Amino acid sequence: MDGPEALCAVEGEALRRALTVAFGDETLASRCTAAAFARARRRWRAVSSLPDPMVWIDVTAVRYAHRRLARLERRPAAERTIDDPLAALSSHARVAVVLHAHRGRSVDDIAEALATSRPEAETLLRDSYRSLGVGDVLIEEDTVPYAG
């Protein structure tokens, strides 16, 4: 990858769509995706040295989203559509499943994104998949550290 601009052009829209599925708020997803890429751009020397910079950007974007929600500046704006595949899950569970099943992030990354421990994140994922009736998912042992 040549630089943050090229990475954003390739991956930005996919992350925005994933965050929209996770949080149900397009505006929040767009802003947090942009904020994460902007932060990556400012710290590109460190971020680009990671095995996969997009992992860092994913985690940062989710953290931005939680921080923004917590600051009361935004709230999910509209009800989700009826065919939402994650309708049965809590808000944190939705984020965990989207990061894991859709974005392919590790349990450690999810724990970092949700500001929780690895066992908690793992339990969250197992409970979420159980709630969804998914029985054959592997929650892998992945210990690539978060470099935020």
Add this chain to the structure above:
Amino acid sequence: MRAEELRDELDAAAARVPDGRTSIAGMVEARRRRTSVAMWLGALAVVTAVGGALVFGPRGAEPLPAASVPVPVPTSEQAGTAGRLVIPGVRAPIAVVGIGELAVHDPQTGDRAITPVTRLNGATAATSAVAVGPWVVVATGGGPGSRAFAIDSHDPSGPPRSLGPAVTAVASATPGLVWLADADGRAREVTLGGLTAADSVQLPGSLVGVTDYGLLLQTPAGAVVFDPSSALVRWSQPGGTALAARERSVAWCRDPCGQVEVSEIGGVTRDLAPSPGSTGSYGAPAAFSPDGRWLAVTRGRIVVVHDLTASMPPSVLSGGGSGARTFTWTGDWLVFSGGSALEIARAPSFSALRYVDAGTPVRAVVALDAGTDQGGPTVVAGGPFVGDGWFVRAGVHTIDTVTDVCFGVFGPPYSECMPTEGDGVEARLIGSGPTLTVVGIVRDRRIAQVRVIRSETTDPVQLEMADVVRVPGSYRVFGWRVATPDGVAHVDGLAADGQFIAGTDVPLG
């Protein structure tokens, strides 16, 4: 479902997301420009401030502008209900106690009725409200002068029933009764008529909630469960802050209340998962959901909802508005307030918030018991009298004629019905245990009062005229709570001069 199928569904869901109005790359570039400008402006401001301070000396700072006020989010309902409280599948009306008025929302239609209630003029931020059937019991929480009263949500313009001094009202574990605590710390369990169900008791702390073992109190030493009948402490947590109670469970936290714990009285205590992204102390109000699965707790202006059946992180509901939070559960829906708005979120995701106009600045919000059935009889009156806590409805089988009157102990179901044609007085035993009640209908218009005499006592239990409830069709109904299920109750209908007109016997055993 297989994992691969879930991935496919998530991919499809992401693909359905509409294209953004601005590309992410464009937004990143815009942020970069804003950051650059802000840095220059910041540097310029520092230089200006230093220079200005040197020239003009110290000055009082202008207050920061107020935070922006959220604008109601348009809802997806049909035209005419936008901005109104519509909750799919919920029939129980939502009552909003405001300052000087009561708003009652019908969650099925979105209709709302706002009625001025003079007694609510003194409603403070500490106002508490409890639903007992279609009645709203309110304590305005204003210190020593605060009183409690009951408002009939079917006719809020009617005079509220005074329940005496109280700063706090909490639903009793016994249906139909309410615990009231006054500013001096005395508590009493009362009916809607203000009649005490037991002797009042001096509490060693402030009333927070009710468990199966006693009252949850906040004392200077910590959280305790206090048995009002024996004055014994059944559970305590030194240094703890009491948050909420339900059946055998107590939610509490330890200073500085950064994490909530739930204890089973006589059982285990467990820490609930921390709430990522939210800071500050947990505090009141807090409430368990009706099924006990969820616990909603406020944390500043945030409402945190914990799933008590799993260890996953809680849902964090930020909501809008600047007012103190107050909330109520109705089924698996959480209705919470902020300022003059109501927001709703549904278990288990709690992710779909809707923001509607509450109709009045919210002091308390409470879900009423569903008192009306579509196509069924309508509640036309409720106690209270000696046996109050139950509610009466008239069954209207045609448009104009009341053909029978139905009774239910402490509200629905109204399973016992008596025809409007028959003897002057008819009575029947309904309920069981603490709800065992003699109810009846007065058909003879000459009857001015109803008297109940137990066969094993010489002291008559007399129901005064004021305690007999009028229902449509010039009929009247009455009720009498049976303390001990022995003997026979002689129910007499008396004329205004005390002459016996009609009567009936009801075996109590």
